[in-house]
Amino acid sequence: MALNISSKGLSGSIPPCIGNLSSITSLDLSNNAFLGKIPTELGHLGQISYLNLSINSLEGHIPDELSLCSKLKPTTSLPPDIGNRLPNLQSLILSMTHLSGPIPSSLANMSKLEMIYLVATGLTGVVPSFGLLPNLRDLDLAYNHLEAGDWSFLSSLANCTQLKKQNKIYGIIPSEIGNLRSLTILYMDNNLFSGHIPPSIGNLSNLQILSFALNDLFGEIPDYIGNLAQLIEFHIDGNNFSGSIPSSLWHWKHLEKLDISDNSFFGYIPPAVGNLSSIRDLIFARNNFFGHIPSTVGNLSSLSILSFAQNNLFGHIPELVGNLVKLTNLFLHGNSFSGSIP
Known part of the structure; x- marks a missing residue:
């Protein structure tokens, strides 16, 4: 299961409920206007192997919970x-x-x-x-x-x-x-x-x-x-x-x-x-x-x-x-x- 909403002109914060997408394997939120912190709930996405948050206005630290996503391949x-x-x-x-x-x-x-x-x-x-x-x-x-x-x-x-x-x-x-x-x-x-x-x-x-x-x-x-x-x-x-x-x-x-x-x-x-x-x-x-x-x-x-x-x-x-x-x-x-x- 993949979700690609790159370059859609979206803004605001990334909602914590995104962590409920437990079956997702690919998530692309790049090239939008998201701001605030990366939600810790992303750590619930145990099947995800691709995550792209680039070209936004996010701030703060990368949450430690992302280390729980064992299938995630950090490459970009x-x-x-x-x-x-x-x-x-x-x-x-x-x-x-x-x-x-x-x-x-x-x-x-x-x-x-x-x-x-x-x-x-x-x-x-x-x-x-x-x-x-x-x-x-x-x-x-x-x-x-x-x-x-x-x-x-x-x-x-x-x-x-x-x-x-x-x-x-x-x-x-x-x-x-x-x-x-x-x-x-x-x-x-x-x-x-x-x-x-x-x-x-x-x-x-x-x-x-x-x-x-x-x-x-x-x-x-x-x-x-x-x-x-x-x-x-x-x-x-x-x-x-x-x-x-x-x-x-x-x-x-x-x-x-x-x-x-x-x-x-x-x-x-x-x-x-x-x-x-x-x-x-x-x-x-x-x-x-x-x-x-x-x-x-x-x-x-x-x-x-x-x-x-x-x-x-x-x-x-x-x-x-x-x-x-x-x-x-x-x-x-x-x-x-x-x-x-x-």
Whole structure:
């Protein structure tokens, strides 16, 4: 049994007697002018599997009694005109909800928006342009099923400090990303990006966390990455990078986490690795590094995780590694070390 009275111009409160419709399986009251609170009597609808109360003027809390509707499937889409209806909204936070469909392009009309959090919602389709949102600081679209659209809007997000797009977006990383000079956190991991890291990344001098992990990026790490002197975390694991590590990287005094595992880097691990005085996690596993572990690793007194596993290293494990009293995880297997364990 279904009742659909959507878009009928109805007003007033939703009558409590609606809870008497004990056999109803679908109820659609959307796009009317209902106001007041959601009646607790809706919890009596034990057979209902679809309930739509969107685009009304309801207020208050969602009643706990709705949890009694065990067959109810919480899934819906964002109204296409949400941006026109809520032009003064400053924060849109709908993470971990059960949404479907695309992100409405009308969000671009919410010129006062400062935060958009749509994490793990189930949204699909192309990411719309947010270029008309000059106040946007945080944009988090992670863990959905979104696709890349026109990235040029990134040039307009001058105040953006956090950008997270962990989807299955493919293509190259847009050079416009270098215009986000206020950015402190950039998560672009777990996508299908290919190509090189764009030179414009070197413009992001305020970055503290940068992750391009689990993509299809390749080539060498560019020298200009050393311009990111404020970095605390750098993750590029699970790509196809090769070559040696640029010397500019060893000057990151604030770096605490460095993960370059599962790539094709080669060459010696230089003694300059000992300059990373704040490092806690140092993960170089599953590359093609060869030679000895430099003794300067023993100077990294804050190390908690050290992994050089599955490379082509040989020789003795430095005695000073035994002085790393904060070390909780040490992975050196898959190499050709000799001698005793310090």
